[in-house]
Amino acid sequence: xxxxxxxxxxxxxxxxxxxxxxxxxxxxxxxxxxxxxxxxxxxxxxxxxxxxxxxxxxxxxxxxxxxxxxxxxxxxxxxxxxxxxxxxxxxxxxxxxxxxxxxxxxxxxxxxxx
Amino acid sequence: xxxxxxxxxxxxxxxxxxxxxxxxxxxxxxxxxxxxxxxxxxxxxxxxxxxxxxxxxxxxxxxxxxxxxxxxxxxxxxxxxxxxxxxxxxxxxxxxxxxxxxxxxxxxxxxxxxx
Numbered sequence: 001x002x003x004x005x006x007x008x009x010x011x012x013x014x015x016x017x018x019x020x021x022x023x024x025x026x027x028x029x030x031x032x033x034x035x036x037x038x039x040x041x042x043x044x045x046x047x048x049x050x051x052x053x054x055x056x057x058x059x060x061x062x063x064x065x066x067x068x069x070x071x072x073x074x075x076x077x078x079x080x081x082x083x084x085x086x087x088x089x090x091x092x093x094x095x096x097x098x099x100x101x102x103x104x105x106x107x108x109x110x111x112x113x114x
Numbered sequence: 115x116x117x118x119x120x121x122x123x124x125x126x127x128x129x130x131x132x133x134x135x136x137x138x139x140x141x142x143x144x145x146x147x148x149x150x151x152x153x154x155x156x157x158x159x160x161x162x163x164x165x166x167x168x169x170x171x172x173x174x175x176x177x178x179x180x181x182x183x184x185x186x187x188x189x190x191x192x193x194x195x196x197x198x199x200x201x202x203x204x205x206x207x208x209x210x211x212x213x214x215x216x217x218x219x220x221x222x223x224x225x226x227x228x229x
Contacts, residue, residue, distance in 0.1 A: 033215065045204060045220035047116070054214075062148035091157065100170045101147065102218060 002092050003027065006105035013082055014113050021077040021108045023092030025095065028030060029053075034068065034075045035093040045091070082112045117141065118207050120223035126227045132193040135224045139186055145169070146188040147208070147218055148180055152201040163188055164210075179199030195228045202226075 005024045013019050025034065026094050049059065059066050063080045071090040079086050091108050093102040117140035123218075127133055139146050149161040150173075157174035160196045163182035174180075192199060202223045208216035 035217070037220070041203065042222075043225070044222045045206075047217060047219055050217050079188070100145075100162050101172055102149075102157075103159075104157040104158050 004092050004105035004107050005088075005093055008047065008108045009106070010111070011014050012111045012113065014067040015084060016081050017112075019079050019082050019086075019110060019112075021079075021090050021092075021110070023075045023077065023105060024091070025073050025094045027050050027094060027096055029071075029097045031097040033095040035095070036075075037090065037091045037093060037104075038111070039089040039107070041088070048077075048090075078080045079110070082110075084114055086110060087112045116219040116221065118219055120203075120221035120224050122224060123222065123224050124227075126164070126229065127195060128229055129197060131195050131228075132191065133195065133226065135192070135203055135205075135226075136187045136188040137166055137190070137205030137207075137221060139188070139205075141170060143207035143209055143219075144186065144206055145208045145210060145216065146182055147206040148174075148188070148190050149204040149206065149220075150201045151223070152198075153206060157204075158188070161168050192226070197228050200228045201224055 003026050032053045034051045039084045065078045067076045072111045089107045092105045120136045121136045122133045144165045147162045151157045160174040161180050162170040165183050175191050180190045204220050204223045206218040208218045
């Protein structure tokens, strides 16, 4: 069963627009961890954020912000005032309490046009 | 730069061959994870090693094997290669790997092409 769903396959925006990436997860654990990774065209996977299930506080880091809502099992990611350098594939991932692996969503390709 | 290194960056080989991918974790990290990224399967966990011992196994084929050496670097061996094994193989490392609390940091990947 798919544990992490990223329903948006591709998003295209013009520079300076905001873009929100949706992530819905599924788990029976009460303790779990959610992650976002970025994969730029060069191919590497870059860690962006980790959120613990018991901490629902939203987080902002520069132009990036994350909205965690346990009630809807969602962990959405917003890029404010997007830039061309934000063009990448973004992955949401889940790690459960009895597991060591990351379960990744299918990824959302973000293209920011100048 | 995550601090995780992988060699080689690219690998081109033929069906039926055997290859070895190498990974060096971040300094101080005890756990190494291997993932495969392909167009049809996405990012899939293969296997995890913690301080030299196998800790968890995912969707790893029997033709694939891995090990972690005393200096904590790891190798992923792929044998009897098939066209479908063409993929980007990532190594990740984390501090302890004893639970899901660890953040995994990924290397740049090795792109394997099987012709």
